[in-house]
Amino acid sequence: GAVVSQHPSRVICKSGTSVKIECRSLDFQATTMFWYRQFPKQSLMLMATSNEGSKATYEQGVEKDKFLINHASLTLSTLTVTSAHPEDSSFYICRAMGGSTDTQYFGPGTRLTVL
């Protein structure tokens, strides 16, 4: 069964609103969470890395004030897209990693469409 879940799986919102995406590790404690975005027919681009209880580390070019990441517990990380615009429409995927690098799984992804 799935060990990492994402909610919602699909969301449509109006331009200017904020959207929160949750990533949960179900069977293990995720000390590190990675957030990726994927445009159609393109590869996964790492947005940020977060360790539980610490501020996220963002990749170059990713606006930390626009993509808010919270990793307050060992089983939950959230990505909030603030003041969403149509260009933020994308597929967002989380990757959760436990204490061992062998324990890492991707979430099923969240399709965000901003109208």
Next chain:
Amino acid sequence: AQSVAQPEDQVNVAEGNPLTVKCTYSVSGNPYLFWYVQYPNRGLQFLLKYITGDNLVKGSYGFEAEFNKSQTSFHLKKPSALVSDSALYFCAVRDGGATNKLIFGTGTLLAVQP
């Protein structure tokens, strides 16, 4: 910096034939290499990885990959393709240091015709 390249955007193969999806890498130090598969509107599923040891790595769903240091390649292979293997395949390398970041290739769409 670590990187992987997937030279083919798409690979077409007939069902029952062998398939190869190519990947080459560029790393400093020892390479940690991975293959993932993605079905439409789904997250990534782990297929296999190479860390050390045997150059031929066997993974899920009958896939295998051969690590070739001299050619800096890590091609994904399967002896007999299934229509259900049709999906997007990503090669990835783990970034150096303690970050555990995965750097992905651009992906190869595998289309298996019945």
